[in-house]
Amino acid sequence: MSTTPSRPAVILLSGGLDSATCLAIAKSQGFAPYCLSFDYGQRHNAELKAAARVAKSLGAVEHRIIKIDLAVFGGSALTDASIDVPTDGHTSANEIPVTYVPARNTILLSYALAWAEVLKGDDIFIGVNAVDYSGYPDCRPDYIAAYQHMARLATRTGVEGSPLTIHTPLISLSKAQIVETGLALGVDYSQTVTCYKADDEGRACGVCDACRLRAAGFTDAGVTDPTRYQPR
Template identity: 70%
Template sequence: MTDIRPAIVLLSGGLDSATCLAIAKSEGFAPYCLSFDYGQRHKAELQAAARVAAALGAKEHRVVRLDIGQFGGSALTDSSIAVPVEGVQAGGIPVTYVPARNTVMLSFALAWAEVLGAKDIFVGVNAVDYSGYPDCRPEFIAAFERMANLATKAGVEGAELHVHAPLIDLTKAQIVQRGTALGVDYGITVSCYQADDEGRACGVCDSCRLRAEGFRAAGLADPTPYRSA
């Protein structure tokens, strides 16, 4: 290994994960990006992830095929379940929650980290401007980190692993401002739950609404390409 500080960065291709990657780079880590083809509605976000990884200078970018979508249970993986477009609802867990997604993805990141000798994993979860997902909470991140250090050879041998969630306490506006300061081109990211094949956003799903409000609150122009109504 020639890298001093390798780190695994979970990269979806969306606004949050792109910002997370930029933060990891700014803190001196050599980022190894990991994306997942998990049976989601569209592949535009994976194309975006490749663009973001290249633009921000990832050391390596891998895409894992992991069809958790075969189980259904989410509007993001089951075409028979409609994506909500009425806005973010207070309380409850929305149908866009994908069962165990972050747990599964972090586990793959943990495996690659052990192989690389990396002691750090970055994930762009957020507990402020989010859609009510239980696996985006600080309690979950802390619990996974404890588990990781119990369950791995590296952890048992004293190579303590840290799961970084640098966006966890930020509003969407603060995330946009942070990423903009670090040079993130949000025009190449895709956050929409139902983007078309060209990566154009619907503008009405929860993710689109949160993203648009983030740019408005940050006082910055929204570079998101939207498809025509």
């Protein structure tokens, strides 16, 4: 008897801890994962090599890397070399940090939506989180709900009665819970890159917000952090 999953799902895969966990969850739920990553002009593009490793190790049916250029607009520390990545860990709870990339999730979800239609799939997975996160407006549950509503109105599949679902399995989990979930599903987190200032070898800086959240997740989960760090 064949155990090959039959339902295609597009997984937005950055190569970081959260998206790797999201891919593992989708596969565990019986979806055939089609992974989509983006070379969008980010300064930390070591994550793309990580995404390729993760997609292969977790058995993606296909992995595509799409090149777009959000650096042409800048406006974010991740796409504009003139803006420093914060390393002091003191971002206000009510402040959207400079690492927010304008409209990024809206753009990436639109590509995922297009591929899902071509695959005749009704499912997209994205690893947004509204608990241990950096305050990005496009990681909130109400944003995802609004985008899903728009997608169901804007697509042939939605109009013809097969509405798309945007899955956000991590949205209410702490970083420790995400780590625990991924480990239970066999994710090798040593293959992932989360840092905003990772070097060409994928080694983390250890001081940016992404590094701080990741490290705290492993500590709170009580497991060894496999992250490779840059010499200090």
